[in-house]
Amino acid sequence: xxxxxxxxxxxxxxxxxxxxxxxxxxxxxxxxxxxxxxxxxxxxxxxxxxxxxxxxxxxxxxxxxxxxxxxxxxxxxxxxxxxxxxxxxxxxxxxxxxxxxxxxxxxxxxxxxxxxxxxxxxxxxxxxxxxxxxxxxxxxxxxxxxxxxxxxxxxxxxxxxxxxxxxxxxxxxxxxxxxxxxxxxxxxxxxxxxxxxxxxxxxxxxxxxxxxxxxxxxxxxxxxxxxxxxxxxxxxxxxxxxxxxxxxxxxxxxxxxxxxxxxx
Amino acid sequence: xxxxxxxxxxxxxxxxxxxxxxxxxxxxxxxxxxxxxxxxxxxxxxxxxxxxxxxxxxxxxxxxxxxxxxxxxxxxxxxxxxxxxxxxxxxxxxxxxxxxxxxxxxxxxxxxxxxxxxxxxxxxxxxxxxxxxxxxxxxxxxxxxxxxxxxxxxxxxxxxxxxxxxxxxxxxxxxxxxxxxxxxxxxxxxxxxxxxxxxxxxxxxxxxxxxxxxxxxxxxxxxxxxxxxxxxxxxxxxxxxxxxxxxxxxxxxxxxxxxxxxxxxxxxxxxxxxxxxxxxxxxxxxxxxxxxxxxxxxxxxxxxx
Numbered sequence: 001x002x003x004x005x006x007x008x009x010x011x012x013x014x015x016x017x018x019x020x021x022x023x024x025x026x027x028x029x030x031x032x033x034x035x036x037x038x039x040x041x042x043x044x045x046x047x048x049x050x051x052x053x054x055x056x057x058x059x060x061x062x063x064x065x066x067x068x069x070x071x072x073x074x075x076x077x078x079x080x081x082x083x084x085x086x087x088x089x090x091x092x093x094x095x096x097x098x099x100x101x102x103x104x105x106x107x108x109x110x111x112x113x114x115x116x117x118x119x120x121x122x123x124x125x126x127x128x129x130x131x132x133x134x135x136x137x138x139x140x141x142x143x144x145x146x147x148x149x150x151x152x153x154x155x156x157x158x159x160x161x162x163x164x165x166x167x168x169x170x171x172x173x174x175x176x177x178x179x180x181x182x183x184x185x186x187x188x189x190x191x192x193x194x195x196x197x198x199x200x201x202x203x204x205x206x207x208x209x210x211x212x213x214x215x216x217x218x219x220x221x222x223x224x225x226x227x228x229x230x231x232x233x234x235x236x237x238x239x240x241x242x243x244x245x246x247x248x249x250x251x252x253x254x255x256x257x258x259x260x261x262x263x264x
Numbered sequence: 265x266x267x268x269x270x271x272x273x274x275x276x277x278x279x280x281x282x283x284x285x286x287x288x289x290x291x292x293x294x295x296x297x298x299x300x301x302x303x304x305x306x307x308x309x310x311x312x313x314x315x316x317x318x319x320x321x322x323x324x325x326x327x328x329x330x331x332x333x334x335x336x337x338x339x340x341x342x343x344x345x346x347x348x349x350x351x352x353x354x355x356x357x358x359x360x361x362x363x364x365x366x367x368x369x370x371x372x373x374x375x376x377x378x379x380x381x382x383x384x385x386x387x388x389x390x391x392x393x394x395x396x397x398x399x400x401x402x403x404x405x406x407x408x409x410x411x412x413x414x415x416x417x418x419x420x421x422x423x424x425x426x427x428x429x430x431x432x433x434x435x436x437x438x439x440x441x442x443x444x445x446x447x448x449x450x451x452x453x454x455x456x457x458x459x460x461x462x463x464x465x466x467x468x469x470x471x472x473x474x475x476x477x478x479x480x481x482x483x484x485x486x487x488x489x490x491x492x493x494x495x496x497x498x499x500x501x502x503x504x505x506x507x508x509x510x511x512x513x514x515x516x517x518x519x520x521x522x523x524x525x526x527x528x529x530x531x532x533x534x535x536x537x538x539x540x541x542x543x544x545x546x547x548x549x550x551x552x553x554x555x556x557x558x559x560x561x562x563x564x565x566x567x568x569x
Contacts (some may be wrong), residue, residue: 020369027366028357038377052323100353106319107347108370108418264280264320 001099002173002260012113012255013208021110024123025091026200040133044079048072048134048141053134060190065145065201065229072143074226075151075199076131076220077220078157079154082122082159083130084187086165092119096171102262112262116168119246124126124157138228146230153224155227159220165250196225207252268331270295271454273315275325277371277479278311285311287477287563288325291360292453293470298448299455300464302559302566303474309352309457311427312474316346316455319472330422343371346415348455350426352407354399360410361386361395364417369420378417382550385413405436411442412443423527425456441445441466461555472553475563485555492561493530493553494518502546510539522565 029036052068056190059067095101102115135152138144195201195217196210201209212218219239226233271293286308293299300307303382311356314320314327318338324347327334355363363521365375365380386392389409394402402410408428415423428444431435444467448454458464465485481488485540500507507526511519517530528536533550541550 016372017370020372023369024355024366027362029355099356100349100351101355103319103349104353104355104367105370107317107342107345107349107415108367109343109372110370111339262319 002257007256007260008010008263009117009256011252012119013116014114015111016058016094017110017114018121019090020149021105021115023120026120026125035130040083040130040173041097041137044075044134045137047075048138048143052141052143053210064146065225065231068143069145069229070225072138072141072193072220072243073225074157075139076134076228077217077224078192078197079134080127080131080156080220081163081191081217082158082188084125084127084162084164085167085183087123087126088119088164088172089171089183090177092123092168093171093177093180096258096261102258106262112259113255114249118256119168120164120251120254122159124160126157127160127163128153131159145202146228148227148230152224158240158243158247159216159224162216162220163246163249165247165254169250169257171264172254172261191215196221216243219243239260269293269328270296270297270330271299271455272328273316273325274327276312276315276322277324277329278308278315278320279323281488284477286315287478289472289479291472293453296448296451297469298444298454298456298467300468300471301455301474302434302459302461302464302471302555303457304459304563306568307563308472308477309474310426310491311454311477312558313457317345319344319543323474337405338551343418343500344420345422345424346420348408348411348415348423348425348428350430352404353413354407354410356399359396360391360402362409363399364414367414369415371412372397373418381417381419385416387496388416388446390439390546401532408436408440410430412440416447419557420452422453422455425454427457427459429460437463465555473559473562480562481558486515488558489553489555494531495553496530496533496550497553497557498528498540498548498550499534499541500528500544500546500548502548506546510536513539527557529557 048071052071055071056067061067062070105115132153135149136145139149170180174180194204195212197217201212201218204212219242221237223233223236268290271291273289275288275290275292276286277288289312299300301312304311311320315322316334317325318335318341321335330344332341334341338373355366359367361382364385365378368378383439386395389412391406391413392408394406400408409455429440432440441463451552456467468485470482471488472479481492482490501524511517511528514535516532517528517536519529520527537550540546
């Protein structure tokens, strides 16, 4: 068990060193840019084409939005979630444990807070790239209804931060890669199914509607969907606040837990 | 602040739960020295070095590195030192030369000012030909040499090496030793941990011998040998009864039995050698005492794993 009192709870600061960590990941990604982009563009293309056209024919409109647009906007949010989360789990764990990349960084002026901030920013970048790919594919296939959709672009970064942070927390406490199956099954998949990607949250039973309000994906979709559909946004500050809170609190926790894991 | 010492530790302690890894040690490393931490596995060498680097927090005692308090000023201190870790942590996602540039970026150093330095460093560790190789294509010796080049990318005042030649073949060890001596000539302070006595004897001006997290002895290698063991060693293999008879007829010979071998320590080996030469069923080997004798004397002969 983790003894909370034994942890170093000093709050992290932000330093320019975080950008060096982010840049390191960007340089690695650039080497593998072709297969990454094929994945980023190919997957949503298949999803949108298959599900959107297939189901859309039967469903027509939901809440006044064509189903194709409804689904595409849900996938925008979940792509930002998945892009950020997988980077924060598998890739961060690889750099933290077997590859000892952070140990090397800790022999330089960089410190844990720079590593976590840089990695979170990189997770957000990966989420951003995944979601932007869907936005482009969706726009080409006619799923985007309005130029207000451009407001989604900065939102993808916030959504990425809100999911990247918790994923790094999971990496910091996981003994091995196998642990991520829990995170996948108990956290990611339920959000993907219940937070409104495929159907409105309002169709869920009351208690479950209450529960999904705690999930960041619900708020990400609530922000992105009206922008993609060209409809008025509601409760914008609430949704932004929840996502920001997830990003800030998870970053703090990630710094404390990565410190514990690497500095002891 | 302001200490002329490169490393100054007083009562430095590290506990992990109930276990004490380092039990209150004092260190004083002077500028330009090659300072060695010597000890068997589990003696506390790596933990001590990690505290010096700010990679683990002391449980007690005071520590100053390059005149600044550690860990409070770790970012500023690490800007001025270089580290060669015991287990290579080169970045496998980059080539040899990219490793140097990316590592330099962690110090805030841009590529444009580094072209010359990187070329010199690759030259220093004989890796110029491999500049574009991926890390996974390098041998263990090449990786260690690249780790040394990487540790020098910020032109550090202090270089910390944790078992720099463990697991390497003799050619690479000699190359690394010669490069470390070269760095010392250029005025860098070196701190290294090792369990190779030969390495400590060749490189270090001063040593501390650690065992069980405490310093059991310290001094220059030659002084340590002089203090702790007799100057000559005769290793004898033969029937114990026969050797016993020889030894009982002599004074001034201290002996230790290890399996088949009798280690005889003495200030004057002539009488012993004369008697041994007369015996047919005894083999012996005469040599000057070395650091290994000191080490075994101080830390015992039982296995440490």
